[in-house]
Amino acid sequence: xxxxxxxxxxxxxxxxxxxxxxxxxxxxxxxxxxxxxxxxxxxxxxxxxxxxxxxxxxxxxxxxxxxxxxxxxxxxxxxxxxxxxxxxxxxxxxxxxxxxxxxxxxxxxxxxxxxxxxxxxxxxxxxxxxxxxxxxxxxxxxxxxxxxxxxxxxxxxxxxxxxxxxxxxxxxxxxxxxxxxxxxxxxxxxxxxxxxxxxxxxxxxxxxxxxxxxxxxxxxxxxxxxxxxxxxxxxxxxxxxxxxxxxxxxxxxxxxxxxxxxxxxxxxxxxxxxxxxxxxxxxxxxxxxxxxxxxxxxxxxxxxxxxxxxxxxxxxxxxxxxxxxxxxxxxxxxxxxxxxxxxxxxxxxxxxxxxxxxxxxxxxxxxxxxxxxxxxxxxxxxxxxxxxxxxxxxxxxxxxxxxxxxxxxxxxxxxxxxxxxxxxxxxxxxxxxxxxxxxxxxxxxxxxxxxxxxxxxxxxxxxxxxxxx
Amino acid sequence: xxxxxxxxxxxxxxxxxxxxxxxxxxxxxxxxxxxxxxxxxxxxxxxxxxxxxxxxxxxxxxxxxxxxxxxxxxxxxxxxxxxxxxxxxxxxxxxxxxxxxxxxxxxxxxxxxxxxxxxxxxxxxxxxxxxxxxxxxxxxxxxxxxxxxxxxxxxxxxxxxxxxxxxxxxxxxxxxxxxxxxxxxxxxxxxxxxxxxxxxxxxxxxxxxxxxxxxxxxxxxxxxxxxxxxxxxxxxxxxxxxxxxxxxxxxxxxxxxxxxxxxxxxxxxxxxxxxxxxxxxxxxxxxxxxxxxxxxxxxxxxxxxxxxxxxxxxxxxxxxxxxxxxxxxxxxxxxxxxx
Numbered sequence: 001x002x003x004x005x006x007x008x009x010x011x012x013x014x015x016x017x018x019x020x021x022x023x024x025x026x027x028x029x030x031x032x033x034x035x036x037x038x039x040x041x042x043x044x045x046x047x048x049x050x051x052x053x054x055x056x057x058x059x060x061x062x063x064x065x066x067x068x069x070x071x072x073x074x075x076x077x078x079x080x081x082x083x084x085x086x087x088x089x090x091x092x093x094x095x096x097x098x099x100x101x102x103x104x105x106x107x108x109x110x111x112x113x114x115x116x117x118x119x120x121x122x123x124x125x126x127x128x129x130x131x132x133x134x135x136x137x138x139x140x141x142x143x144x145x146x147x148x149x150x151x152x153x154x155x156x157x158x159x160x161x162x163x164x165x166x167x168x169x170x171x172x173x174x175x176x177x178x179x180x181x182x183x184x185x186x187x188x189x190x191x192x193x194x195x196x197x198x199x200x201x202x203x204x205x206x207x208x209x210x211x212x213x214x215x216x217x218x219x220x221x222x223x224x225x226x227x228x229x230x231x232x233x234x235x236x237x238x239x240x241x242x243x244x245x246x247x248x249x250x251x252x253x254x255x256x257x258x259x260x261x262x263x264x265x266x267x268x269x270x271x272x273x274x275x276x277x278x279x280x281x282x283x284x285x286x287x288x289x290x291x292x293x294x295x296x297x298x299x300x301x302x303x304x305x306x307x308x309x310x311x312x313x314x315x316x317x318x319x320x321x322x323x324x325x326x327x328x329x330x331x332x333x334x335x336x337x338x339x340x341x342x343x344x345x346x347x348x349x350x351x352x353x354x355x356x357x358x359x360x361x362x363x364x365x366x367x368x369x370x371x372x373x374x375x376x377x378x379x380x381x382x383x384x385x386x387x388x389x390x391x392x393x394x395x396x397x398x399x400x401x402x403x404x405x406x407x408x409x410x411x412x413x414x415x416x417x418x419x420x421x422x423x424x425x426x427x428x429x430x431x432x433x434x435x436x437x438x439x440x441x442x443x444x445x446x447x448x449x450x451x452x453x454x455x456x457x458x459x460x461x462x463x464x465x466x467x468x469x
Numbered sequence: 470x471x472x473x474x475x476x477x478x479x480x481x482x483x484x485x486x487x488x489x490x491x492x493x494x495x496x497x498x499x500x501x502x503x504x505x506x507x508x509x510x511x512x513x514x515x516x517x518x519x520x521x522x523x524x525x526x527x528x529x530x531x532x533x534x535x536x537x538x539x540x541x542x543x544x545x546x547x548x549x550x551x552x553x554x555x556x557x558x559x560x561x562x563x564x565x566x567x568x569x570x571x572x573x574x575x576x577x578x579x580x581x582x583x584x585x586x587x588x589x590x591x592x593x594x595x596x597x598x599x600x601x602x603x604x605x606x607x608x609x610x611x612x613x614x615x616x617x618x619x620x621x622x623x624x625x626x627x628x629x630x631x632x633x634x635x636x637x638x639x640x641x642x643x644x645x646x647x648x649x650x651x652x653x654x655x656x657x658x659x660x661x662x663x664x665x666x667x668x669x670x671x672x673x674x675x676x677x678x679x680x681x682x683x684x685x686x687x688x689x690x691x692x693x694x695x696x697x698x699x700x701x702x703x704x705x706x707x708x709x710x711x712x713x714x715x716x717x718x719x720x721x722x723x724x725x726x727x728x729x730x731x732x733x734x735x736x737x738x739x740x741x742x743x744x745x746x747x748x749x750x751x752x753x754x755x756x757x758x759x760x761x762x763x764x765x766x767x768x769x770x771x772x773x774x775x776x777x778x779x780x781x782x783x784x785x786x787x788x789x790x791x792x793x794x795x796x797x798x799x800x801x802x803x804x805x806x807x808x
Contacts, residue, residue: 060570066523066530067566071559073533077548078555081617084548088541089771096538096775099531100782107527108789111520111797118804119796162764163542163616172774400549402619411556418560422567429574457796 006408007079007399010415012381014071016374017419021065023373026140026189027196028058029133034223036126043122045441050216051125052117053438054200057430059114064426066107071415079408083388083398089169090156091146094176098142105135117442121452137189144188148181150389151380152250158392167392183246184380186239191373193231194335198365200224203434205362208353213437218353221362225346228365229339236332241295248296251390252305254383257318258325259283259292261306268292268304273326276319281307283322316385325379331372338365472772473762476539477749479779481742483535485735487528489644490790492734493727494518494525496645498565498592499638501585504649504660511585512573515808516801517652521793522569526562538775542616542765543749550610550618554598554625561594573808593638600637604630607683607690607741609751612758616765629682636679639672640737644730647714650723654800665718673711676737680704683744689751690744700743707736 032054039047073095076084084092112120112128120128155174156167169175204220207213247255255261260276260283261268267290274285290300297304307315338361345352352358388395451457497518505511518525536544548555564587572584605625612618646668649661684691694701710733717726745751749765752758766772 063523063566063570066526067563070526070530070533070562073530073537074548074555074559076537077533077544078552079549081545081549084537084541084545085616088537088544089767092534092538092541092544092767093771093775093778096531096534097778097782099527099534100778100786103527103530104524104782104786105789107524108786108793110523111793115520115797168768169770169774172770400545400552400617401615402549402617403552404619407552410553414556414560418563422563425567425571429571432574 003403003405003408004396004399006405006412007403008395010079010408010412011075012378013412013419014068014075014415016377017415017423018065018068018072019374019377020370021061021068022136022140023188023192023195023370024061024199025058025065025196026133026136026192027194028054028061028199029129029136029196030193031196031200031224031227032058032129033126033133034227036122036129038223040122040126043444045444045447046216046219048117048122048447049438049441050219051129052442053216055114055117055129057199057433059110060426060429060433062106062110064422067422068419079400079403080388080398081400081402083393085163085166086393086398087167087389090149090167090175093169093172094142094146094149098139098146102135102139102142105138106132107135109135119450120457121447121450123452124450124454124457140188140192141185144185145176145178145181147380148178148184149175151184151384152178152180153389153392154178167389179250180246183239183243187235187243187376190231190235190239191369191376194228194235195366195369195373197224197227197231198369201228202363202366205359206434207437209356209359209363216438221352225339225342228335229343232332232335232339236336240329240332245296248304251383253307253310253314254316255296256305256307256310257316257321257383258379259304260318260322261292261304262318263308264303264306266293266301266303270295271322271326272330274322276322278319314386314391316383321379321383324375324382327375328372328379331368331375335365335369335372338362470763472769472776473766474747475776476535476766476772477742477746477762479776480532480535480539481738482735483528483532485738487525487532488734488738489731490521490525490528492641493645493648494522495592495596496641496643497649498588498645499596499642500645500649500661500664501589501592504646504657504664508578508581509803510657511581512803512807513653513657513801514649515569515572515588516803517649519569519801519808520797524790524793526566529562535775539767539772540749540760540762540765541767543760546612546616546618546760546765547606547750550612550620551602551605551625552619553622554602554620558595558598558602561591561598565591565595569808596637596641597634600634601625601630603637603741604633606750607633607687607745609753611754612750612752612760613754614758616758616760629686632675632679632682636672636675639668639675640734643668643672644727644734647718647723647727647730651727651798652801669711669715669718676711687744689748693744693746697743700740703736703740703743707733707740710736 032051035047035051035054038044039051076091109128109131113125113132116125116128155169155171157170158165159168160166200220201224204217204224207217208221244255247258259268259271260274262281262283269287269289270291271283271285271287274283274287276283293302293304294300307318342352342358342362345355345358384390386394386396388398497514501511501514505514568584568588568591572581572588575581602625604627605620608627608629610618610620643665646661646665650658653661710729714726714729714733717723717729747762748759749762750760752760767775
């Protein structure tokens with residue numbers, strides 16, 4: 001095994017583990033904003049009760065997102081130093097902008113959000129939550145911008161000023177708004193909303209199955225199900241399809257790998273399930289004829305460029321890309337079905353509450369959406385290979401030359417052990433928190449005594465305390 | 470040229486922001502087993518930093534991003550050259566985060582003591598590793614023409630760098646203790662108060678010794694101060710700040726003492742920066758391979774874009790950082806939401 005492969009394994013491992021958390025906190029953030037708005041509008045204490053419960057889970061998820069996110073930022077320098085020198089003028093500025101605009105906003109207001117339940121009135125708590133979620137969303141924007149530049153680079157020129165070729169920015173707006181950016185960010189945000197809402201859905205369904213906190217559980221599902229169902233539908237019909245069109249337009253070799261399309265074909269089929277045969281360069285399986293041509297070009301007969309148009313040295317691992325892509329696609333369609341069936345049973349005389357099989361399906365959604373999201377990210381990244389910056393810089397020219405094989409083996413082992421321990425403890429704490437359930441509702445007089453405007457916050461003498469436990 | 474120097478200054482500003490803010494919560498972690506013996510006291514300490522430590526750590530993320538953006542060559546050479554040390558930094562950062570988050574989630578004594586120790590050891594770990602890294606940056610590293618180096622972990626642990634790590638430990642402990650005077654009450658407060666003079670004297674002696682050592686062993690460093698005499702204000706004012714902090718402490722003006730201690734940290738980093746400028750990473754192989762503010766920076770277009778972004782973003786960052794500290798001012802009381 002080459003040291004390049006080790007570097008790739010380490011990055012894939014750490015970024016995949018990291019990517020469990022940000023979509024959860026983005027999506028859960030949206031649900032918390034809905035709870036907050038309801039609380040301001042209705043003053044019903046159940047909304048604060050729900051916020052208090054979920055904000056604690058949010059805190060747990062968020063801190064793991066930060067801890068594992070720092071790793072990513074450092075790894076560009078530690079493991080990919082030639083990449084960092086090559087793209088520093090471009091990629092670095094996007095990361096730094098993410099730091100200033102996004103992380104600072106999140107980090108600054110996180111304390112207010114997490115500790116808001118006993119310190120802030122409805123409106124100020126909602127404000128703090130909105131700030132954190134806005135920060136998280138900005139963060140997604142900047143990082144997807146940076147990644148989109150790696151997929152469809154533009155707005156730069158390559159010059160050598162003594163340290164080998166480097167990319168120099170010629171237009172910041174071209175760097176920021178690359179052709180793939182808008183399609184990709186919509187796809188990522190929608191995926192995150194699905195992951196976050198499915199967490200709430202899962203927990204709500206679990207409580208109903210166990211007949212605990214029944215009223216609150218129903219409220220969770222009432223809020224999360226419409227979000228989940230609508231976004232699942234939009235994801236497949238609009239955002240996902242939109243991204244496929246973008247890939248077909250800007251990165252045809254990538255699309256060909258995703259669909260296992262070796263030869264350029266008119267009336268190209270779309271596979272639902274299949275198997276690629278790299279030796280015979282043939283893909284077999286369950287497919288719908290001509291659908292790929294239709295989806296990418298809006299025309300049944302239009303040719304779709306196959307891998308044969310790309311030099312073999314520039315192919316990604318087709319079988320791997322094909323399979324992870326189809327995991328995502330099939331799960332995406334499953335989510336539409338789950339969303340529609342669950343909404344159907346809800347509209348049909350609220351029968352959803354008694355359908356135990358359906359509730360069990362809902363419990364599983366959080367795991368399935370996580371798998372789909374990570375499979376989607378893998379599709380994007382594996383299919384970019386062998387390029388680290390699409391058709392500009394190869395991955396084999398990007399890793400740190402001064403880091404030895406043994407050093408990377410050590411760090412991979414370190415991350416594996418560390419992440420397993422952290423993840424096991426995380427899951428156990430999450431499980432415990434869910435089994436403990438929501439706290440009793442807050443006394444409404446107490447809620448009203450909390451500061452609820454900027455003026456009150458800064459005039460307050462000492463904060464209200466509800467006593468230690 | 471002005472743009473590169475401006476970014477160097479901004480970079481030192483961000484590093485100082487990190488050292489001041491995360492410095493006190495690292496200090497709290499290091500002091501925890503010394504001043505807090507009971508579970509209640511431990512939780513008080515943890516909750517003193519509870520609402521802000523996440524935000525403090527973000528300054529490190531910002532520091533990494535800003536270095537990548539403004540001085541990509543330094544970022545790439547330094548991070549890949551110190552590979553194992555950086556991996557250890559990441560490990561202790563993760564351990565510390567989860568220790569704070571996990572500790573009070575279960576009541577069992579073994580559980581809490583496990584994460585308490587993780588919290589303390591990782592706080593020492595981060596401080597020592599960053600101190601050692603800074604020490605080696607001041608000493609210089611074996612950079613080749615491409616800006617590559619590979620430093621054995623054991624080579625990093627030279628006497629000078631270890632001394633700098635020791636100074637960092639005593640500085641953050643002192644800074645953390647002064648911070649805690651704002652947040653604690655009763656017996657715990659008395660214990661911290663009685664500890665502060667010892668911490669302060671230790672730090673003062675160590676810092677003075679390190680400054681003398683630096684000036685004696687490093688001709689270029691000393692020469693830079695002779696060439697730019699005005700930069701002597703950094704170390705001089707740093708001494709003035711530590712004296713001011715002492716006076717404030719004696720008068721019981723804890724907030725002012727904390728601000729003086731924070732100013733001192735920034736001034737000390739300013740002193741190191743002015744001793745090194747324009748070199749950012751010195752090559753011990755050949756001074757022609759030095760990475761300087763000029764030859765290791767991003768192109769002017771990028772620096773300009775970043776400068777505009779910093780001008781837009783930093784005021785807001787400072788505003789709400791100040792706002793959040795103001796909101797959470799006062800003594801810690803434990804409640805249902807506490808760590």
